[in-house]
Amino acid sequence: MKKIRVLIAKPGLDGHDRGAKVVARALRDAGMEVIYTGLHQTPEMIVEAAIQEDVDVVGLSCLSGAHMTLFPRVVELLREKGAGDILVTAGGIIPDEDVPKLKEAGIAAAFGPGTSLEEIIEFHKKNAGK
Amino acid sequence: MMAMYDKSKLDEIEKELKRWEKECLGRSIETLPERDRPFITASSVPIDRLYTPLDVKDWDYFEKLGFPGEYPFTRGVHPTMYRSRPWTMRMFSGFGTAEETNERYKYLMHHGETGLSVAFDFPTLYGYDTDDPHSEGEFGKCGVAISSLKDMEILFAGIPVDKISTSMTINGPAPVVWGFYISMAENKGIRPDIISGTIQNDILKEYIAQKSFIFPPEPSMRLIVDTFEYGYKELPRWNTVSISGYHIREAGSTAVQELAFTLADGLEYVRAAIERGLDVDKFAPRLSFFFNAHNDLFEEIAKYRAARRIWAREMKETFKAKDPRSWWMRFHTQTAGVSLTAQQPYNNIVRVTIQALAAVLGGTQSLHTNSMDEALALPSKEAARVALRTQQIIAHESGVTNTIDPLGGSYFLEYLTDYMEEETYNYFDKIDSLGGVIPAIKKGFFQKEIADSAYRYQKEIEENKRTVVGINDYATEEPVKIELLKMDPEGERRQTGRLKKLRESRDRKKYESSLDRLRKAAEGDENVMPAIKDAVHAYATLGEICGVFREVFGEYKDLAIF
Numbered sequence: 001m002k003k004i005r006v007l008i009a010k011p012g013l014d015g016h017d018r019g020a021k022v023v024a025r026a027l028r029d030a031g032m033e034v035i036y037t038g039l040h041q042t043p044e045m046i047v048e049a050a051i052q053e054d055v056d057v058v059g060l061s062c063l064s065g066a067h068m069t070l071f072p073r074v075v076e077l078l079r080e081k082g083a084g085d086i087l088v089t090a091g092g093i094i095p096d097e098d099v100p101k102l103k104e105a106g107i108a109a110a111f112g113p114g115t116s117l118e119e120i121i122e123f124h125k126k127n128a129g130k
Numbered sequence: 131m132m133a134m135y136d137k138s139k140l141d142e143i144e145k146e147l148k149r150w151e152k153e154c155l156g157r158s159i160e161t162l163p164e165r166d167r168p169f170i171t172a173s174s175v176p177i178d179r180l181y182t183p184l185d186v187k188d189w190d191y192f193e194k195l196g197f198p199g200e201y202p203f204t205r206g207v208h209p210t211m212y213r214s215r216p217w218t219m220r221m222f223s224g225f226g227t228a229e230e231t232n233e234r235y236k237y238l239m240h241h242g243e244t245g246l247s248v249a250f251d252f253p254t255l256y257g258y259d260t261d262d263p264h265s266e267g268e269f270g271k272c273g274v275a276i277s278s279l280k281d282m283e284i285l286f287a288g289i290p291v292d293k294i295s296t297s298m299t300i301n302g303p304a305p306v307v308w309g310f311y312i313s314m315a316e317n318k319g320i321r322p323d324i325i326s327g328t329i330q331n332d333i334l335k336e337y338i339a340q341k342s343f344i345f346p347p348e349p350s351m352r353l354i355v356d357t358f359e360y361g362y363k364e365l366p367r368w369n370t371v372s373i374s375g376y377h378i379r380e381a382g383s384t385a386v387q388e389l390a391f392t393l394a395d396g397l398e399y400v401r402a403a404i405e406r407g408l409d410v411d412k413f414a415p416r417l418s419f420f421f422n423a424h425n426d427l428f429e430e431i432a433k434y435r436a437a438r439r440i441w442a443r444e445m446k447e448t449f450k451a452k453d454p455r456s457w458w459m460r461f462h463t464q465t466a467g468v469s470l471t472a473q474q475p476y477n478n479i480v481r482v483t484i485q486a487l488a489a490v491l492g493g494t495q496s497l498h499t500n501s502m503d504e505a506l507a508l509p510s511k512e513a514a515r516v517a518l519r520t521q522q523i524i525a526h527e528s529g530v531t532n533t534i535d536p537l538g539g540s541y542f543l544e545y546l547t548d549y550m551e552e553e554t555y556n557y558f559d560k561i562d563s564l565g566g567v568i569p570a571i572k573k574g575f576f577q578k579e580i581a582d583s584a585y586r587y588q589k590e591i592e593e594n595k596r597t598v599v600g601i602n603d604y605a606t607e608e609p610v611k612i613e614l615l616k617m618d619p620e621g622e623r624r625q626t627g628r629l630k631k632l633r634e635s636r637d638r639k640k641y642e643s644s645l646d647r648l649r650k651a652a653e654g655d656e657n658v659m660p661a662i663k664d665a666v667h668a669y670a671t672l673g674e675i676c677g678v679f680r681e682v683f684g685e686y687k688d689l690a691i692f
Contacts, residue, residue: 008692013252013268015341018382018468021581021692022588038690039341064252065507069267093472095506095614113472113505114601117592 004128005055009037009046011074014064019091023059026117027124043073051083056128060107063092072105079106087128091115134191135183143183155179168595172426173384174586175549181541189544194439198534200454202442204435204547205535206493207458212531217489218496219521220297222464224249224274225508226617227625228284231274234511235289241515242522245496246327247297248285249273250307255342257303257676261626269622272508273299277625278671280632282310283317292320296327297372297462297496302344304331305353306675309662312365326367328418328462331357332374334395334567338576340377341688344676347568349683353658354399355406358413360659369418371399372462378576379422380468382584385433386550388422390557391576393440398567400449410449414456421494423485424466430485431537432546434461434492440551463489464498472505474600475612483520490524491537497521507614574691581692629671636669644668645678652682 008024010017017039028034035053037046050058058078060071067090075088090102090110099110108127111120135143169177196202199209208214221238224231235246250273253265259277260269269275276282286296291314300307308329315325333350336343343350354371361370375383375392383391396417403413421437423430441459445451465485470478479502486499499517501509509517525531537543564570571577590596597603618624644665651661665675 013256013258013264013342014272015252017341018380018584022382022585024692025581025585026588034692036690036692039688064268065271066252066267093506096609116602117588 002129004032004057004124005035005053006032006057006059006124006128007035007037007046007050007053007055008059008061009041009049009074010039010061011041011043011046011070012062012064012066013040014062014066014092015039016063016092017061019063020059020061023061023091023111023117023120026121030121030124032124043070043077046074047077047081047083050078050086051081055086057087057089057124059089059091061091065093067092067094068098068101071102071107075106089123133187134189135187140183140187147182147184170595171385171429172424173386173429173583174590175384175386175429181545183541185541185545186548189548194544194548195538201446201457203438203458205538207438207460207495211493211534212490212525213534216525216531217494217521218245218295219243219518219525220245220247220462220496220498221514221518222247222249222299222498223509223514224251225615226270226274227621228274228276228281229624230270230618230621232285232287232289234514235285237511238514238518239289239294241518243518245295245297246289247498248276248299250298250300251275252342253277254307254672255300255302257306257344257672257680259629259671259673260622261629262673269625270617275625276307276310277629277673278632278669279310279313279317279666280628280669281625282307282314286314286318291315291318292324296325297330298327299330301330301333301336301340301342302350303672303676304329305357305659305662306666306672308357309659309666309675310672313663313666322365323367325365328369328372329357330372330374330420332371332395332420334398334571335374335377335392337571337686337688338378338391338395339381339383339580340374343686343688345679345683346686347571349679350686351399351402351568352655353679355403355408356657356659358399358403358416359406359408360657361416362412364659366416368416369460370413370416372418372420373399374420376420376422376464378580379424379466381580382468382587383580384583385424385426385429386553387557387579387583389433389437389440389550390554390561392419392421393437393444393554394558394561394567396441397444397448400445404449410445410451411453411456414445414449414451415453418495419459419461421461421463421489422466423463423489423492425469425481425484427484427488427491428537428543428546430488431492432543432550434463434489434494435535435538435543435547436550436554437461438493439547440554460495462496462498463492463494465489465500467500467504470500470502470505471598471600472610474606475502475506475610477600478502478505479516479520482517483524486520486524487528487530490530493535503612503614506610506612510613510615512613572689574689577689577691632669632671641665641668641670645670645674648675649678649682652679
């Protein structure tokens with residue numbers, strides 16, 4: 001079976017990278033191939049990396065509150081580039097009221113504070129690379 | 131060295147301990163076994179069942195503790211500690227526009243806050259103006275947006291900055307934002323030598339953990355030494371750096387890593403300033419520190435006590451400082467944001483209370499207590515007030531301020547303090563073997579250590595080796611029902627409008643020549659602070675001033691290690 005490939009990305013200026021790194025490592029330990037972009041990526045940079053690395057999932061992490069500006073743009077750009085089949089997930093401090101709006105914008109799942117690694121891994125196994 | 135216990139007494143204790151283990155403990159454990167989960171601190175340090183004089187048997191009171199206000203300051207930096215004056219209650223706060231944050235400061239001061247602490251938004255932290263394309267989506271989100279002297283004046287309108295001290299969490303652009311603050315005070319008619327406060331200005335931990343850096347390490351270190359020098363000459367009451375472990379811990383480090391990496395950073399600044407030719411006793415008294423207060427009460431208290439002892443020794447022995455004020459470590463504490471849960475947010479009040487208590491029992495000089503809602507949003511007014519009241523209850527009702535270092539002499543705490551100290555020196559050796567702090571940063575040493583600890587902590591929760599109430603145990607399905615902070619939706623527009631007006635109305639010639647002077651200062655080796663102040667008074671914006679530095683110094687890029 002082909003390994004699930006995941007790009008973990010930090011869009012915008014937010015420097016909180018603890019969660020992104022923990023999730024990256026957990027997915028890798030669960031047998032997936034994980035690429036981490038590092039900090040301060042624009043949505044354009046993220047989309048380019050996702051296409052170049054031929055990933056199944058892009059995991060976006062933001063704790064600064066800029067998610068409503070940055071996350072939907074990644075989905076839009078992926079669609080524009082014909083890569084709309086790549087799953088986009090969200091992590092960070094995302095208020096409950098924003099979750100439906102993100103889903104409407106094409107984000108497949110939002111993992112807020114307190115989410116277990118197990119839940120994130122299961123989601124990827126179930127939904128990625130289909 | 132003079133041991134606290136004589137040998138015959140220790141022999142007797144050892145004998146009695148063995149008897150107790152066999153008879154009393156042995157019997158009890160058969161019927162009531164200890165739990166099979168590991169007994170570990172929040173940093174995964176194993177903890178024994180019982181501590182006795184045997185754990186501190188070679189211990190010399192004068193070497194390890196001494197008296198408060200004297201070397202090695204283990205028991206505290208002041209001879210009276212909280213009997214004279216409680217710690218400064220300093221709530222880290224900032225959001226949206228300068229107007230909204232100004233109103234919050236006045237609210238907190240009205241409710242008994244005794245010091246101010248500014249949280250800036252991400253664009254400000256990275257030296258971008260609100261209208262810069264990099265700032266999109268980030269305005270006012272994680273703090274207040276300050277793009278010019280004008281904004282700083284609004285932020286402190288009606289606040290007596292000659293009477294209250296202000297701490298500013300700003301690092302990459304610290305000299306510029308400090309320039310805004312000094313100029314704001316000057317425009318109020320207050321002399322710089324009167325004002326007191328702190329700029330965080332600790333770039334090393336930015337590369338290591340917080341990640342709001344702009345320039346590469348070498349020019350950043352130069353800017354910091356410039357502020358040290360300018361500070362002791364012009365603003366003798368200002369702390370020109372707050373060497374911070376807080377963010378290292380938040381990024382996932384253990385308590386020992388927080389302690390060791392912070393102190394290593396501090397020693398690196400001292401080295402850099404001495405290399406420049408500065409007199410250690412001139413700048414060292416203005417160095418200050420900033421630590422985290424996590425959930426593990428004793429581990430945290432031990433950390434603060436060990437920190438003071440190590441710093442005093444290094445300053446006295448290694449750097450040969452002579453002024454006792456160069457030896458003392460004064461520090462601010464903030465409770466651990468990372469320990470807060472979004473689920474059942476009222477539980478966070480209790481976590482914050484325990485953490486704040488650790489800071490007080492550890493002898494902090496100032497304290498911020500997090501609000502219960504901070505895993506969800508920036509604090510609401512009401513949540514911030516409960517957090518402030520938590521400090522007031524500890525100060526006035528708990529009785530812990532009656533005596534100095536009340537836990538000093540506890541076998542367990544002293545053992546743990548010694549342990550922290552020893553492990554810190556082990557880390558110092560590792561850092562030295564990598565060539566020092568900056569080479570270790572470039573090799574990703576700290577970043578990797580922290581990522582490893584963060585992952586281990588999370589795994590311990592997943593594997594139920596650790597309980598987080600409301601997360602992996604005692605969870606409920608009920609939705610969170612608390613009122614969160616709402617910001618002015620027109621704030622960003624008002625702020626960009628103000629910036630536009632400022633750029634149109636300033637004296638163009640004065641502005642341009644001030645940036646020319648700034649560029650020359652940055653390219654050469656004169657202290658940049660006077661040129662920054664010129665540019666600030668000419669209403670050059672944060673983004674414009676940092677833009678000059680970006681061109682001269684270049685930018686730093688993070689190593690993407692996980």
